[in-house]
Amino acid sequence: MSASIALRGDNRFAIPQAVKVWKAGAVARPAEVPFSPAPLHFAQDAEIYAEGDEAAYMYKVVSGMVRTCKFQNDGRRHIDAFHKPDDIFGFELGAEHALSAEAVTDCMVVPCRRRTLESQAGQDEVMAMQLYTYAMQSLERTRQHAQLLGRGSAPQKLAVFLLGLVDKHDDEVELAMTRQDIADYLGLTIETVSRTLSNLEREGAIRIAAARRIELTDRVVLRALCG
């Protein structure tokens, strides 16, 4: 398995390798579930689908968190998005997935046949609008992500990231993902993420209660950083 990591490039820090093996007792593969309201379970770092897989399903997150990502030829990884409960992922233009999807944490997702969705959309105006709206939400999020990647400094990127993750009425953020995940999402290195968080803490904008538990102590400062 570590050989497989090496193949992906010479990154010094191991990128969490998606596990392709289904957990004992896990629900059957989507292919065996034409249209199931029954959620599937995926263990942490399990692969939900891979780049190149037939894009036969779309998914809705029920619990946990999912990342959609792309592995570049040089071994680096780009994370396209993190998906929270109620988010829909797996939109594709072509017949195959251009990205892969992996479980950031243990999670439950509901699969939905793409063909079913699309034929329903053809008959039901409401369904069509719904599908279109989900696609547009995905587009809107990706646009904002691109803006951030193109024009943001490291502190800016992290401020936006944290503010986008936190609940409106709770100043505590529980990070489901690793520093490497954050780095690959923000186009930074793991070290820069770590250092920048430390700096933000030094400036009083946040408090790092634990590595994965961050308190936003000064949203004004954070929002100012966003530009």
Added chain:
Amino acid sequence: MSASIALRGDNRFAIPQAVKVWKAGAVARPAEVPFSPAPLHFAQDAEIYAEGDEAAYMYKVVSGMVRTCKFQNDGRRHIDAFHKPDDIFGFELGAEHALSAEAVTDCMVVPCRRRTLESQAGQDEVMAMQLYTYAMQSLERTRQHAQLLGRGSAPQKLAVFLLGLVDKHDDEVELAMTRQDIADYLGLTIETVSRTLSNLEREGAIRIAAARRIELTDRVVLRALCG
């Protein structure tokens, strides 16, 4: 007009300011054209719509080139995409445009009422699928753009950019946009774009016949750069 530029930040290089004045003899505003197969004309740097405008129309490019972009609070500009003939732009999730659209060159675009499109999509399966497909194409392009912005070096960004612009059977690229446009699209500065192009020429990958006319002399090298 230059005061307005200054307001947008302290950039040393003037970002081409969208001209809001309609040219004498130009076609009427879209608002007066419910659903017109008649293309509208926009002069170079004319604003097609602004951020915050009601997103009542989508547009298809007939001729020329259009950029969709966003002006940040710090005065910098992010170019979301360039649109060539046959491309559709103006997709929005909300009621207002989150981006603005401007004519890179003199251009013709066909406006299409969003409400009309969406109600047609509700009735006609083919129309629905078409609209959805256009949105997905936009999503796919934005995803790839985000990947490039997040993980690319300057030479890599320019190699991808040039290869994405050139015709399959012609090694000459006619650049419709300025260096500033390219920089804002690739998340670089105008100087880095200029320097990197010069380097690519020195390495024999391209030949800069004129500032706006580039010949791809070695696609193998360029493709290798893309990673």
Added chain:
DNA sequence: CGGTTTCTTGAACGAGGTCAAGTTGTGTGG
């Protein structure tokens, strides 16, 4: 516990940004 993964911190380096000219190209008026 000890081993492993994850995270943090330090020091040196380098790609790209910033600042500052200079050059080329283009449209305008004489």
Added chain:
DNA sequence: CCACACAACTTGACCTCGTTCAAGAAACCG
């Protein structure tokens, strides 16, 4: 047609931010 003005582009010198390389600390787990 040339002279001028202005915009677009290029190039050089220097600097900064983020990466790279290298340890070390902290958290996690069998």
